[in-house]
Amino acid sequence: MIGVFICRCGGNISGTVDCEKVRDIVREEPDVAVAKVHSFLCSKPGLEMIKDAIRRRKLSRVVVACCSPHMHEETFRRTVEEAGLNRHLLVHVNIREQCSWVHREGATEKAVNLIKAGVSRARSLQPLEELEVEVCRDVLVIGGGIAGITASLQLAASGLNVYLVERKPSIGGRMAQLSKTFPTLDCAPCILSPKMAEVEANPHIRVITNAEVESVSGGPGDFTVTVKIRPRGVDPERCLKCGRCASVCPIEVPDEFEEGLYKRKAIYLPFPQAVPSSYAVDFEHCTRCGACVEACPAEAINLDEPERVEELRVGAIIVATGFDLIDLERLRNYHPEHPDVITSLQLERLIERELAEGRVLKRSDGRRVKSVAYILCAGSRDPHRGVAYCSAVCCPYAIKQSILLKEYLPYLKIWIYYTDMRMSGRGFEAFYAEAREKGVEFIHGRPGEVEVTPEGLTITAEDIDTGLLIRNRVDLIVLCPALIPSRGMEELASRLGIPLGEDLFIAPRHPKLDPISTLRRGIYAAGAALGPKDIHESVVDAMAAASKAYELLGEGRLRLSPYKPVYVGGCDGCGVCVEVCPLNAIKLVDGEPKVDLVSCDGCGACVSRCPRGALRLPNYSVEGLLREVEALVSGVEEPVVVGFFDDEISYTAADSAGTARLSYSTAIRIIRLPSTALLDRRILLGALALGADGVMICEAEGTPRAELTARLVEEVRGELEKLGVEGERLHFRPMYLPIYKMLPSFIDDYVNRVKALGRITEETRSRLLEGIDLKA
Amino acid sequence: MIVDVEEIDSRFLRRLKSEFDESYLSCFQCGVCSASCPVIEIEGRFNPRRLVKMARLGFKDRVLSSEYIWLCSMCLLCEERCPQGVRIPEVMTALRNLAVEEGYIPEPMRRIQRLLVESGRLYPIDDFTAEERAERGLPEVEAEPEFVKRLAG
Numbered sequence: 056m057i058g059v060f061i062c063r064c065g066g067n068i069s070g071t072v073d074c075e076k077v078r079d080i081v082r083e084e085p086d087v088a089v090a091k092v093h094s095f096l097c098s099k100p101g102l103e104m105i106k107d108a109i110r111r112r113k114l115s116r117v118v119v120a121c122c123s124p125h126m127h128e129e130t131f132r133r134t135v136e137e138a139g140l141n142r143h144l145l146v147h148v149n150i151r152e153q154c155s156w157v158h159r160e161g162a163t164e165k166a167v168n169l170i171k172a173g174v175s176r177a178r179s180l181q182p183l184e185e186l187e188v189e190v191c192r193d194v195l196v197i198g199g200g201i202a203g204i205t206a207s208l209q210l211a212a213s214g215l216n217v218y219l220v221e222r223k224p225s226i227g228g229r230m231a232q233l234s235k236t237f238p239t240l241d242c243a244p245c246i247l248s249p250k251m252a253e254v255e256a257n258p259h260i261r262v263i264t265n266a267e268v269e270s271v272s273g274g275p276g277d278f279t280v281t282v283k284i285r286p287r288g289v290d291p292e293r294c295l296k297c298g299r300c301a302s303v304c305p306i307e308v309p310d311e312f313e314e315g316l317y318k319r320k321a322i323y324l325p326f327p328q329a330v331p332s333s334y335a336v337d338f339e340h341c342t343r344c345g346a347c348v349e350a351c352p353a354e355a356i357n358l359d360e361p362e363r364v365e366e367l368r369v370g371a372i373i374v375a376t377g378f379d380l381i382d383l384e385r386l387r388n389y390h391p392e393h394p395d396v397i398t399s400l401q402l403e404r405l406i407e408r409e410l411a412e413g414r415v416l417k418r419s420d421g422r423r424v425k426s427v428a429y430i431l432c433a434g435s436r437d438p439h440r441g442v443a444y445c446s447a448v449c450c451p452y453a454i455k456q457s458i459l460l461k462e463y464l465p466y467l468k469i470w471i472y473y474t475d476m477r478m479s480g481r482g483f484e485a486f487y488a489e490a491r492e493k494g495v496e497f498i499h500g501r502p503g504e505v506e507v508t509p510e511g512l513t514i515t516a517e518d519i520d521t522g523l524l525i526r527n528r529v530d531l532i533v534l535c536p537a538l539i540p541s542r543g544m545e546e547l548a549s550r551l552g553i554p555l556g557e558d559l560f561i562a563p564r565h566p567k568l569d570p571i572s573t574l575r576r577g578i579y580a581a582g583a584a585l586g587p588k589d590i591h592e593s594v595v596d597a598m599a600a601a602s603k604a605y606e607l608l609g610e611g612r613l614r615l616s617p618y619k620p621v622y623v624g625g626c627d628g629c630g631v632c633v634e635v636c637p638l639n640a641i642k643l644v645d646g647e648p649k650v651d652l653v654s655c656d657g658c659g660a661c662v663s664r665c666p667r668g669a670l671r672l673p674n675y676s677v678e679g680l681l682r683e684v685e686a687l688v689s690g691v692e693e694p695v696v697v698g699f700f701d702d703e704i705s706y707t708a709a710d711s712a713g714t715a716r717l718s719y720s721t722a723i724r725i726i727r728l729p730s731t732a733l734l735d736r737r738i739l740l741g742a743l744a745l746g747a748d749g750v751m752i753c754e755a756e757g758t759p760r761a762e763l764t765a766r767l768v769e770e771v772r773g774e775l776e777k778l779g780v781e782g783e784r785l786h787f788r789p790m791y792l793p794i795y796k797m798l799p800s801f802i803d804d805y806v807n808r809v810k811a812l813g814r815i816t817e818e819t820r821s822r823l824l825e826g827i828d829l830k831a
Numbered sequence: 832m833i834v835d836v837e838e839i840d841s842r843f844l845r846r847l848k849s850e851f852d853e854s855y856l857s858c859f860q861c862g863v864c865s866a867s868c869p870v871i872e873i874e875g876r877f878n879p880r881r882l883v884k885m886a887r888l889g890f891k892d893r894v895l896s897s898e899y900i901w902l903c904s905m906c907l908l909c910e911e912r913c914p915q916g917v918r919i920p921e922v923m924t925a926l927r928n929l930a931v932e933e934g935y936i937p938e939p940m941r942r943i944q945r946l947l948v949e950s951g952r953l954y955p956i957d958d959f960t961a962e963e964r965a966e967r968g969l970p971e972v973e974a975e976p977e978f979v980k981r982l983a984g
Contacts, residue, residue, distance in 0.1 A: 501863035517865040
């Protein structure tokens with residue numbers, strides 16, 4: 056007894072899909088006992104309606120047709136469970152993102168097919184029990200800036216152990232370089248260093264500096280992470296911070312902490328409050344002369360310290376890698392190479408180092424700076440020479456810096472060139488007013504160029520408010536560069552297996568409702584790894600990420616999806632499953648396959664590749680899938696394409712295309728699979744035999760699954776051609792999320808090609824069917 | 832002076848969109864074009880930023896009758912620096928084309944057109960120039976190119 060529940064979604068669906076008509080048609084399907092329409096199925100009354108029907112009509116399966124399962128599948132699973140039905144006896148059909156939002160004409164007919172396929176799937180479902188395993192309660196935090204520090208302290212306070220891995224020789228990150236914070240003018244090092252000291256003293260936190268993540272394997276609750284630790288050359292336990300080593304070191308290099316404005320030695324203390332509180336050797340520049348070794352009274356220096364690789368076992372990972380500044384090379388018209396054209400971060404260092412002594416000096420000739428011009432949006436909101444987005448922190452920090460400068464040097468003339476002033480944070484507006492009252496001048500306009508003249512730097516801009524084109528002469532120009540993801544973000548993301556957004560920051564699971572989870576369970580992000588953020592937001596993120604990690608690991612046990620391969624007998628020990636598993640999650644033990652349930656992500660590669668059919672993925676049988684295909688295309692006259700989309704990337708891309716209200720042909724009907732590695736030749740040939748005229752397979756680009764699937768499609772195309780069927784009837788398209796906007800054109804192009812081929816004849820279909828044993 | 836919103840011409844807006852790409856719609860009025868413009872140094876009332884905004888708002892008669900749309904020297908410096916990829920010189924060309932359609936042609940432009948129709952050249956090739964060219968081994972050119980006359984007409 057199947058119940059079908061259709062949602063109008065307050066017009067979002069019923070605006071294009073005639074829900075009542077759909078209900079009247081699917082009500083006639085065999086086994087359908089009840090079909091109902093509701094305006095908001097996910098609302099309490101909607102959910103009560105479902106529960107009521109389950110109890111009163113003794114329903115054994117439920118089909119809901121509404122938004123994407125990525126939105127509400129869990130809501131409905133819980134609902135059927137509350138009514139006494141196993142939560143896996145639910146089918147969630149997507150008639151919003153992949154129907155009503157992308158189609159006009161023909162949306163109703165397509166919705167009918169989608170729901171019929173859902174009903175067919177419902178028939179084949181078996182009740183499943185959630186799996187439970189023990190998890191590792193340790194957490195890896197990548198990045199030791201304010202976000203990583205906050206997350207570590209929060210986790211440690213909840214009793215979880217933390218590995219805090221930092222690339223530089225000290226934690227502290229960008230915040231350690233700042234003078235004061237906006238809009239309260241708290242001294243940045245004064246509020247940061249107590250936190251750093253807490254991290255160092257906390258027995259639950261192990262700080263690993265000079266280290267980077269090399270590889271990640273396993274899954275939520277049980278990741279294995281290898282970390283490469285570059286030698287420090289100084290034993291932090293022994294170092295007395297006396298500085299004798301640095302005083303004898305003959306090598307001087309630009310100090311990165313000082314943004315290159317000052318020099319440091321090749322053995323150095325990263326900054327006074329550094330944690331670990333110890334000198335470090337810069338092996339990139341050290342000549343191994345040994346002077347420091349001789350000078351050190353504590354015998355703390357070892358120039359032959361080797362590089363190490365350490366393996367960590369953790370249950371969750373928090374990525375807090377922060378930001379870098381964009382290279383300003385492309386803004387040639389602002390002369391970033393000129394010594395008196397500096398970045399705002401360099402000015403932070405000048406404020407710390409020089410302003411307290413009552414002056415700021417020109418870098419070119421050492422004379423006092425009497426006028427300063429800020430150029431905001433240097434590389435921001437400028438996709439042609441930088442990044443498309445707003446870097447969010449520049450307006451408030453430019454105002455902060457100008458207030459600080461004015462406080463010490465009231466005679467200083469300060470000009471802020473802006474495109475739009477964005478001061479929306481709490482307390483920011485008063486801060487902006489304060490700057491105006493202190494005499495800071497705001498010029499509404501992007502400067503055209505900076506000219507280097509004998510009289511100094513000249514800057515020309517239109518002040519849009521007055522319409523005047525103003526040529527200005529200043530001693531110092533401060534560029535406010537765009538914030539970009541920390542160097543190496545793309546490599547790290549691919550090691551972690553988490554997708555990035557179009558802007559190359561980490562993509563959140565949901566931008567509003569799950570903003571600090573990545574698309575991979577057990578991996579969270581915090582701070583500027585998620586986009587330009589100030590300290591306040593980074594701290595909030597970090598606390599949230601720590602809380603999410605605790606939610607996952609706190610109990611020490613983890614509930615896992617039951618969609619994992621099950622051994623049904625008949626293994627002959629050939630080992631193909633072990634070979635194809637992209638996650639090393641399956642082994643042969645005593646001649647039988649054994650699945651590591653936490654590592655396994657249920658892609659199904661082992662199931663589809665097993666020559667003996669000895670493995671099954673629950674509720675994804677070949678026959679079940681083909682019945683679903685049959686229902687998807689039943690009654691369609693025109694050429695029709697069935698899509699097999701992997702759940703994580705391609706299906707999400709299709710949802711995103713819907714959310715963006717793009718449109719494409721109704722001729723495609725998408726089946727959501729845990730991954731396309733689950734497909735085998737029987738499914739592909741069977742889909743064509745049972746009514747599809749083309750099959751479009753989409754899988755996450757660059758993944759082992761995509762390779763497996765591409766190879767399968769190639770092989771089956773060959774088989775088709777031998778049978779006299781066009782190979783083009785199968786189409787493989789690797790996908791990645793940022794190109795979701797292209798998906799409609801990929802679909803339409805393929806649909807048009809299939810339309811040109813025309814329908815497959817019944818005679819050909821039966822020939823195709825002959826080669827497939829459905830029951831096996 | 833108050834400008835009434837009735838002045839906005841929606842047909843003109845559609846024409847503008849079809850005349851060239853829609854890049855001008857992404858203009859966020861930062862002023863980098865006017866700050867880079869060499870024409871402004873000579874004629875302060877020319878302002879590409881303001882013209883783009885007037886055009887997108889749809890003040891057809893004000894924009895098309897403005898002599899300033901003819902002043903752009905097509906040096907492309909604004910286009911090079913525009914953070915939003917607005918092809919300002921193309922906007923100017925489109926506005927000029929629409930202005931001609933509507934009969935807004937400044938007198939100097941008319942004179943130039945007349946010269947082209949009559950002689951096919953802005954600068955006549957006199958005997959002196961012809962001899963100079965011959966001495967320098969340059970090919971002979973038509974004194975009054977017919978195709979130019981046809982185009983200008």
